[in-house]
Amino acid sequence: MSATLTQPSATAETTAPRTYDPIPFSRLVSVELRKMFDTRSGFWLLASVGILATLATGAVILWGGDDALTYDTFAAAIGIPMTVILPVIAMLSITSEWSQRTGLTTFTFVPNRGRVIAAKAACTLGIGVVAMVMVAAIGALGNVVGSSIAGVDTVWNLSALQFTMITLATVLNMFIGFMLGLLVRNSPAAIVAYFVYQFVLSSLTMLLASTQEWFADLQPWVDFNYAQGQLFDQVPSAEQWANLGVSGLVWLVLPLAVGLRLVLRSEVK
Amino acid sequence: MITIDHLTRTYGSFTAVDDVSFTARPGRVTGFLGPNGAGKSTTMRILVGLTAPGSGSATVCGKSFSELPNPARQVGVLLDASAQHAGRSGREILTIAQRTLGLPADRVDAMLAKVSLSEEESRRRVRNYSLGMRQRLGLAVALIGDPEVLILDEPANGLDPAGIRWMRDLLRDYANRGGTVLLSSHLLHEIEVVADDLVVIGNGRIVADGTKADLLAGAGTLVRTADVRPLARALVDSAIEFTHVDGGLRVEAEAELVGRLALDAGVPLTELRGADGAGLEDMFLELTADTQREQPTPTPLPNGAAA
Numbered sequence: 001m002s003a004t005l006t007q008p009s010a011t012a013e014t015t016a017p018r019t020y021d022p023i024p025f026s027r028l029v030s031v032e033l034r035k036m037f038d039t040r041s042g043f044w045l046l047a048s049v050g051i052l053a054t055l056a057t058g059a060v061i062l063w064g065g066d067d068a069l070t071y072d073t074f075a076a077a078i079g080i081p082m083t084v085i086l087p088v089i090a091m092l093s094i095t096s097e098w099s100q101r102t103g104l105t106t107f108t109f110v111p112n113r114g115r116v117i118a119a120k121a122a123c124t125l126g127i128g129v130v131a132m133v134m135v136a137a138i139g140a141l142g143n144v145v146g147s148s149i150a151g152v153d154t155v156w157n158l159s160a161l162q163f164t165m166i167t168l169a170t171v172l173n174m175f176i177g178f179m180l181g182l183l184v185r186n187s188p189a190a191i192v193a194y195f196v197y198q199f200v201l202s203s204l205t206m207l208l209a210s211t212q213e214w215f216a217d218l219q220p221w222v223d224f225n226y227a228q229g230q231l232f233d234q235v236p237s238a239e240q241w242a243n244l245g246v247s248g249l250v251w252l253v254l255p256l257a258v259g260l261r262l263v264l265r266s267e268v269k
Numbered sequence: 270m271i272t273i274d275h276l277t278r279t280y281g282s283f284t285a286v287d288d289v290s291f292t293a294r295p296g297r298v299t300g301f302l303g304p305n306g307a308g309k310s311t312t313m314r315i316l317v318g319l320t321a322p323g324s325g326s327a328t329v330c331g332k333s334f335s336e337l338p339n340p341a342r343q344v345g346v347l348l349d350a351s352a353q354h355a356g357r358s359g360r361e362i363l364t365i366a367q368r369t370l371g372l373p374a375d376r377v378d379a380m381l382a383k384v385s386l387s388e389e390e391s392r393r394r395v396r397n398y399s400l401g402m403r404q405r406l407g408l409a410v411a412l413i414g415d416p417e418v419l420i421l422d423e424p425a426n427g428l429d430p431a432g433i434r435w436m437r438d439l440l441r442d443y444a445n446r447g448g449t450v451l452l453s454s455h456l457l458h459e460i461e462v463v464a465d466d467l468v469v470i471g472n473g474r475i476v477a478d479g480t481k482a483d484l485l486a487g488a489g490t491l492v493r494t495a496d497v498r499p500l501a502r503a504l505v506d507s508a509i510e511f512t513h514v515d516g517g518l519r520v521e522a523e524a525e526l527v528g529r530l531a532l533d534a535g536v537p538l539t540e541l542r543g544a545d546g547a548g549l550e551d552m553f554l555e556l557t558a559d560t561q562r563e564q565p566t567p568t569p570l571p572n573g574a575a576a
Contacts, residue, residue, distance in 0.1 A: 018417075022338040023369065031369045038365075039356035101352035104319065105362075105410065108346045109369050111318040111335035268319040 023110060028119035029126075035102075036093050036123060045089050049131055050138075052081040057142035061149060069146045070155035074139035075163065079132075079232070082170055083198075086131055087177030090124040091190045094181030094263075099188075103268045113264050117182070124178055128171040136163060161235055169231035172252070173198075179252055182259025185266075201225065224251035270295055271316065271418060271451055276325035278311055285311045287473035288325070293451040293466070295417070298444045300464030300481075301453040302553060308473040309453040310348070313422050316451075317346050329418055341370050344418045345411030350403035350427070355396035359386055359406045362395065363413060370414045380409040385435070400427025408436070418449040425459045437463045457550050469553060485543065490524045492531070493517030493540035503534040519544050 037046050056077040064073060094117075097103035110116050147154040177194055184190040202225035209216045209223075219226050220243040227243040230236055236244065271293040278286040286308045293299035303309050314320040316327040318335040329344050330337065337343055353362055363377045381391050384405040395403065404427055411419060419440070425433050440463055444450050454460045460467070467484050469477040477484055493516055494500055504511050504520060507530060511520040517540065520527050524541055531538050 018343075020337075020339040020342045021371075023371065027369065027371060031365060034368070035365060038361050039354055041356065096354060100354040100356075101349070102354050104348055104352040105366070107319060108317050108334075108348075109341050109366070111337075111340060265321070267314070267321075269314070 025115065025119065028110065028115060029122050032093065032116070032119040033123045033126070035096075036089060036127070039096075041092070042089075045085060045092070048085055049082065049134070052085065053078045053135055053138045056081060057138055057146075060142060061146040064146070066150045066152050069143065069150055069152055071139060071143045071158045072155075074142045074146070075135065075158050075166065076232070078135045078139050078142075079166055079170065082131060082135060083173050086128055086170060087174045087194055087198075088191060089127060089177075090120075090174040091177035091181040091194060092187060093120045093123065094178060095185055095187040095190045098185040098268075101269075107268050114260075117260065117263060121175075121178065124174050125171060128174045129167060132163075132167040132170055165231040165235055169228055172228050172231075172248070175256070176252060179256040179259055182263050183255055185263070198225065202229075221246050222250070224248055270330060270449055271299075271420070272326075272328045273312065273316065274326045274328075276312065276315060276322055276327055278315060278320065278323045284473050286315065286323075289470065289473070289475055290325075291468045291475060291478050293418075293449050295449045296444055296447050297465040298440055298450040298452060298463050299466045299468060300460035301451055301468050301470065302455070302457070302460050303453075303470035304455055307470045309470060310422055312470070313348060313420055313451070313453060316420060317344070317348070319348075329420075339370060339414075341366070341416065342414040343416050344420060345414065345416040346420045347404075347407040347411040347424055348420075348422045350400065350407035350424075353395050353403065353406070356394055358392050358394055359398065359402075359409075360391040362406065363391075363409055366410050366413050372413065376413050380413050383412065383439075384409040401429060401432050404428055404436075405432070408439075417447070418451075419443060420451050422453045423455070424452065425454060425456055433459060457553055489544045490520045490522060490527045491517060491540065491542055491544040492520055492524075492527050492538060494531070494536050494538050496536075499534055500531055500536045503530045503536070 036042050057074060060068065060074055060077045097106055106116060107113055143156070144154055176197060177190070180190045180193045180197065184193055202223070205215075205219060205223045205226065209219045209226075220240070221227075224244075224247040227240065227247045230240055231244070234240075273289055273291050276286055276289045277284065289308070289312055291299075301309055301312070311320060312327075315322045316329065316334060317340075318333070326333065328334075329340075334340055334344065357365075360377060360381070363380055364374075367374060367376050381388075386402065386405055386409070390398075390402065395406070398406065404424055408421075408424060411421065421440075425436060428436060437459075440450050440452065444465070452460065452464065461481070464481055467477065467479065467481050468475060469484075491514070492500065497513070497518055501511065501518065504518070504527075509520060509522050509526075509530075511518045513519075524543060528538070528541055531541075
């Protein structure tokens with residue numbers, strides 16, 4: 001007589017009040033991190049961080065010359081490709097939601113788009129720091145191996161503080177990519193915009209500074225590339241920090257705010 | 270339960286959604302019907318918070334979608350099956366959904382089984398999926414949180430006839446177990462077979478809203494007989510309007526009245542039934558006549574035929 005015990009499953013399923021917990025931020029971060037590297041392009045971008053670091057180390061050992069075999073040289077050689085790859089990773093995490101239209105799903109799972117963007121920003125920061133620690137490690141290995149091959153003393157001429165400055169500069173670069181991604185929301189256009197911003201714009205300001213005296217004085221205050229570039233070479237003075245803050249406000253923070261506003265308000269189609 | 274209340278959305282001078290109100294109730298499949306560009310997708314995007322409403326409101330489970338703590342646990346959404354990263358596998362897309370929603374890992378395989386995507390297919394990248402497979406995957410993503418409401422935009426697109434039957438059975442079963450289904454389509458026959466309630470939209474405005482039975486009640490009667498002339502004469506005598514259709518008549522009257530007339534006239538009938546199929550199509554074309562690119566004709570819509 002089991003039939004009498006059987007309830008229609010429908011009633012049980014729909015009348016019971018169900019409550020749900022909000023999605024915790026940590027979970028969003030872990031999902032966004034996964035989304036950055038679970039595609040072929042994401043995987044190769046990640047792999048290229050390691051590949052280029054190794055290639056750069058090898059290049060310094062092969063062609064650097066004995067007196068170039070210092071920790072500073074290795075770290076710089078590895079750090080330069082990072083200024084291109086890492087910002088692209090940050091940028092694509094934003095633009096793919098639009099270019100691949102995954103935002104349709106992402107932003108229905110999490111209607112509060114600000115939380116999704118914040119999770120992506122946390123991933124960007126985390127990847128930047130981890131990648132630079134990896135750069136330091138590969139650079140150190142290269143320094144030890146390179147100097148022992150050449151038979152010269154191993155020179156550790158890069159302070160932890162200076163390395164922190166380089167990491168900061170790299171993370172700022174990543175957020176330039178992040179910002180351009182928010183503004184443009186299209187993968188190819190954002191990549192082009194990044195190269196214009198980083199390389200074309202900085203060449204132009206350099207040219208302007210070398211020909212126009214008035215601009216040479218002004219440059220540290222208005223040229224974010226310039227102010228940020230100082231981080232690679234030295235621990236900034238108080239004035240240089242101010243340069244970085246003022247130019248960063250104009251070239252990074254303001255456009256970031258505009259991009260964020262666009263993303264929060266635009267239609268997702 | 271879905272409640273749309275005086276929803277309006279304009280783009281410049283163009284009104285995409287114009288004072289739209291309707292409800293989709295639990296235990297029923299609500300068909301959201303309208304020609305291309307009538308405002309179906311815009312309404313659905315507003316409903317799930319992807320587009321901001323101009324005025325009016327849309328609520329799901331009594332709340333605005335963005336106020337739901339973990340919306341996909343209560344509302345399954347499939348707006349565009351092609352809107353997935355082409356470089357991810359179907360399994361990866363489901364895994365992202367499972368992790369975002371905080372579900373046990375075995376939901377991924379359960380959903381793949383539910384939408385009949387094989388192990389091998391699930392590991393393929395979505396760029397290599399047919400539209401039908403993408404629809405299945407999209408439905409799996411919508412269902413993974415075991416929601417009580419489903420919002421589906423043109424889910425039958427790209428499915429083969431067996432796939433359409435499968436989806437229809439799935440939605441029917443879902444509604445029978447108490448779920449709410451809002452299903453948009455321009456495929457009249459698809460909607461007609463599965464929907465309990467119909468909302469017809471044209472030019473951004475609701476032009477008809479009610480149960481399928483009510484809306485089709487005025488569709489008339491289809492009657493067939495070997496020789497239609499005596500029956501036609503009887504109808505003319507009773508001042509009842511009718512039109513000739515293949516091998517019979519479509520009569521603007523209740524089936525019972527037509528049957529009685531046939532009995533009185535001594536005409537043997539081979540078929541007597543409500544003219545539902547043609548009725549919905551006529552209703553659709555009639556109600557949305559202003560918004561059609563083509564003038565209404567008795568032939569089926571090209572889109573309908575393509576299904």
